[in-house]
Amino acid sequence: MTITQLQYVLAVAEHKNFTLAAQKSFVTQPTLSMQVQKLEDELDVLIFDRAKKPIAVTEVGEKIVEQAKNIVNEANRIKDIVDQDKGFIGGDYTLGIIPTIMPTLLPMFLKTFIKQYPKVNLIIKEQNTENLIRNIQDGHIDAAIAATPLEIEFIKERPLYYEPFVGYVPPNHRLANSTKLDPSDLDISDILLLRDGHCFRDGVINLCNATKNYGEEHFRLQSGSFETLVNLSNEGLGMTLLPYLNTLDLDESKKKYLKHFNAPSPAREVSLIYHKSELKIQITEALRDVISGIVRGAIAFQDVKIISPINKS
Known part of the structure; x- marks a missing residue:
């Protein structure tokens, strides 16, 4: 049994296809298939039911896959231990960011981070919270920036800042x-x-204590853009709520319609989240230090009340 064989098993379990798993693993399909077969022969079990389309993981295979994740993660920690001992901060690092944070936060810290840590190859992916959680669990991303608390057993949360909600209220x-x-x-x-799927939407719903069905009476909006919400507000279709950082670059003609909340201001907690195994923790800590240092100067609000990103309605 080898680490490589376990990595191939995880790839097949994820993609449910030997050819695609081989492509993602950067090996030929016969090579990957042969190594998975050798592991099955060694263990004298079938990990995959090849008769099904797509390929299915057998009952015992599910247990093997879960254990393989642990073994591969622990093997990766050996390199982490060496890197930390040498004080090395570098290599590939995949960071996920939710859509309502990406446009405002990324420009604030990216240039500073890559200048301070030029040996880190930072790979950034915009994904919703549900996908980020799944990809952290599967090891496809190293960390993510999301609204918390999430209270998930295998995830650690390190708060970066607290971002107040701000009302955008048109004159009518x-x-x-x-x-x-x-x-x-x-x-x-x-x-x-x-639109559904954005945790900021759920935070607003929780702030309003909405416990019944709701929806636009004359139209149904499916937008992921705060800019669209502001423009629709200006057309007299309602007010909206914005995260504080999204208000900083508004035109002066629009800023006059912003209204802050009485203290304690409702706010979202924005955290760096990562797997409890703490792989590449030295890069994670460096990223957290850079972001916290930059954002601390942009958000001066102190008296806030955290609104959960989990829709409880």
């Missing part, structure tokens, strides 16, 4: 004359929301 809205907002002022029926 019922709250236009309010100096500041209070959560009790909000009505989910006249707030424009991001």
